[in-house]
Amino acid sequence: MSERRCILTGDRAAPDHLVRLAIAPDGTVMPDVRGKAPGRGAWLGVSRDELEKAMAGGKLKGALARAFKDGTIAIPADLPERIAAALEQQAMDRLGLEARASNLVTGSEKIEVAARRGQVHMLLHAADAAADGRRKLDQAWRVGEEAEGSDRAGQVLPVGRDALSRAMGRENVVHIAITDGKAAGRLTALLSRWQSYVGCANGGQPKPLPEARPVECPPDI
Structure with a gap:
């Protein structure tokens, strides 16, 4: 390209x-x-x-x-705001498509099971997710990836649970685990570009990049 x-x-x-x-x-x-x-x-x-x-x-x-x-x-x-809104909408649309294709899991208990089994390629958290909930799932992901002791963790997105719930047509979506490798690849560029634009570096990456660091993004963007 x-x-x-x-x-x-x-x-x-x-x-x-x-x-x-x-x-x-x-x-x-x-x-x-x-x-x-x-x-x-x-x-x-x-x-x-x-x-x-x-x-x-x-x-x-x-x-x-x-x-x-x-x-x-x-x-x-308002061009800066229009760009931010367009990037957010593109990412939310992709998440909705991946949800309909059954390429992801929501719900803390289901995500924890999938993570410990090594089935999670990308882990996402809403901006308003509780810190304890994030830490628990991040740890389960590290266990499943045999990366205990590392700083591997999920991405904290620049939107809260309401936006994620609307995008996916589900109630109270706080955490999302991408369980399909190709889906994680499709989301990586979209999330990176969006988060970079709003001032948040791309946090957790798909499996081949365990060195990535989580960066919390402000929930009011």
């Missing part, structure tokens, strides 16, 4: 790690997180805070004008 260049930093990365911007028919810059919109695109590889600073200083406007070769494009004041 060819790399793309961030219009603000000049750094290059795979499209899966960047956010694409496109121009709507009315000339407004809009997020195109799925990369499907027709026409020329511009790519961002910065966090929300960095984007807001670039907007405030006029740097984004100049970069977009050069990228689109058009100085008349309109940049909505």
